[in-house]
Amino acid sequence: MEFFFQNLINALQWGSFYALIALGYSMVYGVLMLFNFAHGDIFMVGAYIGFGVASALVGFSAMGALALPNWLILALTIIVSMFLTSFVGMIVERVGYRPLRNAPRASAAITGLMIGIILETGNLALLGARRVSFPSLIKSTTYDLGGVFVTNKKIMIVIVSLALMYALHRFVRKTKWGMAMRAMAFDFVVVPLMGVPINNVARMTFALGSALAAVAGIFFGVAYPVLDPYMGVLFGWKAFVAAILGGRGSILGACLAGFLLGFIEIFVPMIFPSTLRDLIAYSIILLILTFRPHGFFGEPYSARLRL
Amino acid sequence: MLIVENLRVSYDRIRALHGISFKIDEGEIVCIIGANGAGKSTTLRAISRLISVEPGTKVTYRGDDLLKYPADKVVSKLGISHVPEGRRIFDNLTVLENLRLATFGRKDSSQKIDQDLERVFAIFPRLEERRLQRGGTLSGGEQQMLAIGRAFMSGRELMLLDEPSMGLAPLLMLHMFEALKEINQEGGTTILLVEQNARLALQFAQRGYVLEHGNMVLEGQSEELLANPEVKKAYLGG
Numbered sequence: 001m002e003f004f005f006q007n008l009i010n011a012l013q014w015g016s017f018y019a020l021i022a023l024g025y026s027m028v029y030g031v032l033m034l035f036n037f038a039h040g041d042i043f044m045v046g047a048y049i050g051f052g053v054a055s056a057l058v059g060f061s062a063m064g065a066l067a068l069p070n071w072l073i074l075a076l077t078i079i080v081s082m083f084l085t086s087f088v089g090m091i092v093e094r095v096g097y098r099p100l101r102n103a104p105r106a107s108a109a110i111t112g113l114m115i116g117i118i119l120e121t122g123n124l125a126l127l128g129a130r131r132v133s134f135p136s137l138i139k140s141t142t143y144d145l146g147g148v149f150v151t152n153k154k155i156m157i158v159i160v161s162l163a164l165m166y167a168l169h170r171f172v173r174k175t176k177w178g179m180a181m182r183a184m185a186f187d188f189v190v191v192p193l194m195g196v197p198i199n200n201v202a203r204m205t206f207a208l209g210s211a212l213a214a215v216a217g218i219f220f221g222v223a224y225p226v227l228d229p230y231m232g233v234l235f236g237w238k239a240f241v242a243a244i245l246g247g248r249g250s251i252l253g254a255c256l257a258g259f260l261l262g263f264i265e266i267f268v269p270m271i272f273p274s275t276l277r278d279l280i281a282y283s284i285i286l287l288i289l290t291f292r293p294h295g296f297f298g299e300p301y302s303a304r305l306r307l
Numbered sequence: 308m309l310i311v312e313n314l315r316v317s318y319d320r321i322r323a324l325h326g327i328s329f330k331i332d333e334g335e336i337v338c339i340i341g342a343n344g345a346g347k348s349t350t351l352r353a354i355s356r357l358i359s360v361e362p363g364t365k366v367t368y369r370g371d372d373l374l375k376y377p378a379d380k381v382v383s384k385l386g387i388s389h390v391p392e393g394r395r396i397f398d399n400l401t402v403l404e405n406l407r408l409a410t411f412g413r414k415d416s417s418q419k420i421d422q423d424l425e426r427v428f429a430i431f432p433r434l435e436e437r438r439l440q441r442g443g444t445l446s447g448g449e450q451q452m453l454a455i456g457r458a459f460m461s462g463r464e465l466m467l468l469d470e471p472s473m474g475l476a477p478l479l480m481l482h483m484f485e486a487l488k489e490i491n492q493e494g495g496t497t498i499l500l501v502e503q504n505a506r507l508a509l510q511f512a513q514r515g516y517v518l519e520h521g522n523m524v525l526e527g528q529s530e531e532l533l534a535n536p537e538v539k540k541a542y543l544g545g
Contacts, residue, residue, distance in 0.1 A: 179408050183397045190395040192378035193355060193388070195412030195461050 002147035007266050013154045013223060015262025016161035020216035021239035022246060022254040023168060024089075024209025030185040030249020031205045034105060037112030038092055040236010041119040042210050046085040047134075047217025047227050048123060053077045053084070054135050054218075074137045078160075078218055082211035089210025090203050098199065116233075123229040131228045134221030157219045164215060165255050168208065172251060177204055185249045241285055247298025256296060261285070308333045308497055309354070309368050309465060315361040316349050323349045325521045326363075331465070331499055336491055338508040338529075339501045340542055341518035347501035348392050350518070351467045354499075355389040356381050368465075383412025386464030390471060394454040398443030402434055405442050405453055409461035420460075426494075427456040430486050448479040455483070459490060466490070468500035472507055484511050505542035509533050517542070 021043050028036045054077040061068050068076070096111045141152045172178035180201045184191050191198050220235075221227055242261050246253025264281045272280055289295070313326040324346045331337045341347050352358045354366065356378040366373040368385055381387050388409075397405050406427060410420050428435035431452040437445060445453060451471060458466050468487070472480045484507070490496050501518075502508035509515050509529040517525035517538060525538065532538050 176407065176411055179400065179404055180411060182399055183408055186397050186399045187395055189357070190391050192357065193382060193391060193395075193461070194409045194457070195379050195383035196408065197377070197379040197412070 003270075005148040007270060008263075009148070009150050009154055009158075011263040011266035012158045012259065013262070014266055015259035016158055017216045017220055017235070017258075018239045018242045018261045019165065019255045019258025020161055020212045020219075021236065022242035022258045023165070023251060024213050025240050025243035026246055026249055026251070026254040027181070027205050027209050029243065031181050032097070032101075032184070032202055033188065034097065034108045035112060035240070036092070036097070036206070036209070037109060037236075037240075038096065038115035038119060039112075039209065039213060040232035040234075040239065041116040042085065042089055042092065042232070043213040043217050043220075043236060043239075044123070044227075044229065044232030045088050045119055045217075046081060046210065046214030047221050047231065048127070048132075049084050049088075049214060050077050050081040050218035050221055051132055051134050051227055053080045054137060054221075058135050058137075070137045070139075074222075077137070078215055081214045081218055085214035085217075086207035086211040089206035089213075092210075093203055093206040098202070116236075120229045120233070127229075129229075131226050134218075134225040134227060136222075136225060138222065153222055157223060161215070161219070164212060165251070168212070169251050171208075177201065181205060182249075241282070245285060245288065245295050247295030250295070250297035253295055253297035308335075309366070309373075309499070311350075311354070312365040312367075314350065314353055314364050314366070316346075316353050316358060316364075317361060318349075323521055324353070327518070327521070327523045329516050329523060329526070331497060334491070334495055334497055335514065336488075336498045336500075336512045338512035338515045339499070339518050340503070340505040340508050340515055340532075341501070342542075343503060345518045346521040347503075347518055348469050351389060351469050351499070351501060354381075354467060355387060357389075379412055382462050386462035387467065388458035388462045388465070389467040390454045390458045390469060392469040392473070394450045396442035396445065396450045396453055396457075398441060401439050401441055402445070402453055403438040405457055406434075406460050409457040413461075423460055427459055430459075430489060431456055447474050448476070448483075451475060451479075451483060452486075455486065455490075459494075459496075463490070463494055463496045465497045465499065468498065470502060471500060472502060472504050480507065487511070505538070506533070506544075 021039065024039050024042070025036065028034060054073060057068060057073045057076060060066050061073065092115055096115045097108060100108045100111055138153055143150050172181060180191065180196045183194065184198060184201055238261060239258065242257040243254050246257035264284055265277060268280045269277050308331050310330045312328045314324050314328070315322065315326045316324040327350065339347055339350060349358065353360050354373070356376065360374065364374070373381065373385065376384060397408070400408065406424060413420065433449055434452055434456055437449065442450065442453060455471070471483060475483065487498060491498050500508060500512065509532055512529055515527065515529050515532045516523050517532070525532065525535065
């Protein structure tokens with residue numbers, strides 16, 4: 001039983017990464033009907049921005065310029081990186097997708113792949129091939145909860161992730177921007193007739209998704225402190241799977257599917273050899289999609305995509 | 308108020324409008340009648356900037372060049388609302404959200420917006436009863452009320468209506484045109500509607516235009532058009 005709970009905590013942490021990234025895929029897919037295949041690399045860029053911000057703050061702190069406690073450095077790193085990474089997302093939208101708004105979907109999809117490669121190789125050009133390690137901001141403390149060992153990092157990652165997911169949910173439900181996003185997901189074409197500038201809504205959608213990916217990147221750095229330029233590739237693909245599994249544009253769906261992926265990936269190696277992990281995990285997902293092709297909460301497409 | 312000159316629109320190199328011209332004065336109710344495919348919806352979409360027009364087209368709104376505004380600004384800045392063909396309610400939003408979304412670009416205070424909401428509910432009490440229901444659960448008639456209410460919330464200098472009578476039972480249709488008259492007379496909203504139901508449209512409007520295959524072929528006061536033998540033959544069932 002302790003064994004189960006031990007892994008449950010790990011699965012929650014692992015699932016948080018997937019869920020945070022999946023939200024970005026799902027929102028963009030929901031609002032703009034396109035797959036932003038560069039999103040995994042935005043997660044990577046977010047992790048590196050977090051690395052840069054954290055290193056700078058640690059540096060200042062060490063020089064005595066401003067003596068900040070570590071928790072504050074982490075909090076500032078998260079906030080500043082969310083902000084900066086959202087700009088990366090907005091630039092990707094402006095440069096990569098807006099010119100292709102009315103192009104065939106396949107063109108927009110390969111744009112994402114190309115931007116992804118540009119971000120990866122751009123990072124290589126900028127920082128070189130060496131891996132960088134994320135500064136350790138939190139001293140790891142392990143709590144023994146009746147035989148289950150939980151670190152303070154894991155607790156923080158899971159709680160902050162859940163809080164952000166809830167905040168996003170509220171944003172989409174309660175604000176006028178969220179309302180515009182939902183309207184666009186239903187009927188893209190007539191939204192301008194409501195006086196809504198759809199380009200701004202598109203930009204906002206990319207910004208939100210990118211900010212969440214940045215948090216995932218930083219948390220990944222906190223949990224597994226080695227970053228490399230290709231870290232977003234496989235991770236991005238898997239989060240994309242979670243987004244589709246959750247259902248087009250569904251926030252709850254993306255979160256649940258992200259956690260489900262985390263669970264499957266953590267629990268499969270408990271039973272099978274770990275080399276079979278992804279083989280078995282993704283066969284399960286494939287099976288689920290066979291029976292629920294629209295995902296958990298996806299609705300069949302609205303027919304109203306044209307005038 | 309609105310002067311359209313030489314409006315030309317093409318879809319995939321097939322011309323849908325061959326340079327039509329018409330105008331609307333402040334406070335008027337004007338209709339464009341014509342058969343299916345004559346270019347009526349295209350005309351409205353061109354005015355609200357949902358589709359692009361060919362060079363040479365001139366659209367002047369209160370002395371200002373309308374074509375320099377993007378679609379959302381035509382609504383939020385110029386106050387031109389458009390009830391699209393088929394109503395296009397957001398099924399996944401509640402009635403209240405549909406109405407509130409329409410105020411997205413308005414700069415007015417929330418009191419002013421709440422007042423307008425009250426007005427919409429006064430005109431269509433049915434919408435108030437259903438304000439927390441999703442748009443997709445409304446009947447066709449209620450959806451049409453919501454579509455007009457939404458237009459009222461978004462901008463009410465000029466309202467463009469695309470086949471508002473489509474799919475409505477006769478009684479509902481009358482009720483809806485009564486409501487539109489009220490909006491026109493009390494709020495001073497100018498109305499341009501396009502209709503296949505020519506008799507109904509001409510009874511409602513003061514002036515009308517007849518659109519055929521992308522050309523304006525006739526124009527005049529509603530009574531004149533109703534009495535015109537050609538209009539009678541082609542659009543009023545003999």
